[in-house]
């Protein structure tokens with residue numbers, strides 16, 4: 001299978017790193033300037049389209065219209081268009097490329113590089129088997145879930161922006177650690193182990209226990225965890241945090257409206 005990236009920035013690089021050891025995949029890219037990467041550079045869009053079966057639209061939302069206008073002048077029949085572009089609907093792309101074109105919209109995150117993305121998937125032609133091939137390929141880069149396109153805004157806030165929100169929480173822990181005066185990178189190393197241990201605890205037990213039960217296992221009556229959780233609950237920290245997700249979702253909806 002031949003994959004062509006239009007634009008080779010952060011996301012295209014993550015996809016390439018995640019897939020580069022797969023057999024039977026060839027990569028090409030076209031961008032405004034040549035990058036320091038060992039895959040084939042196409043100096044024109046035409047060259048990329050000739051080479052690729054799957055065309056990834058890995059450009060920023062504001063650059064998408066220009067790319068689509070150039071793309072529609074070329075013969076892309078039978079090719080799969082794969083778009084991770086945030087806030088740009090299938091309808092938006094169909095307006096440029098037509099409704100017959102197979103277009104797959106996904107919402108991944110950069111953890112594709114470590115095969116640990118959580119990716120939403122939607123195809124405008126679900127009956128087309130080429131879409132299933134893409135779905136199976138994305139499964140090699142983490143978990144992939146088929147969703148209606150209307151769910152992409154909430155999905156983006158939870159799984160697209162989610163890593164930044166979790167890191168913002170870890171930053172609060174790190175600020176607290178300043179009291180210890182630990183040297184160099186040691187605070188980050190300790191926090192990494194804390195999050196890794198918590199993830200493993202969740203992974204090992206999630207089939208048999210709910211999150212609430214897992215929290216209860218760490219909580220003894222009258223103990224430190226209980227004191228912290230009582231503050232967490234009585235000050236409705238969870239409810240406030242939900243507003244963080246709502247703000248991200250609202251922004252995604254706004255961007256979609258402006259762009260479609």
Ligand SMILES: NC(=O)c1ccc[n+]([C@@H]2O[C@H](COP(=O)([O-])OP(=O)(O)OC[C@H]3O[C@@H](n4cnc5c(N)ncnc54)[C@H](OP(=O)(O)O)[C@@H]3O)[C@@H](O)[C@H]2O)c1
Pocket residue numbers: 006007008009010011012030031032033034057058059060061063066067084085086107108109110160
């Ligand atoms: N990064 C993420 O975590 C993430 C997650 C989910 C979805 N996405 C989506 O993925 C897309 C790409 O994001 P990114 O973070 O990879 O962006 P990026 O790092 O800014 O990369 C964009 C690439 O597009 C190229 N480009 C811009 N205009 C072009 C044109 N007219 N023709 C050809 N190439 C052009 C740029 O080339 P030059 O460098 O040569 O200018 C650059 O290589 C975005 O739409 C974003 O919404 C990103």
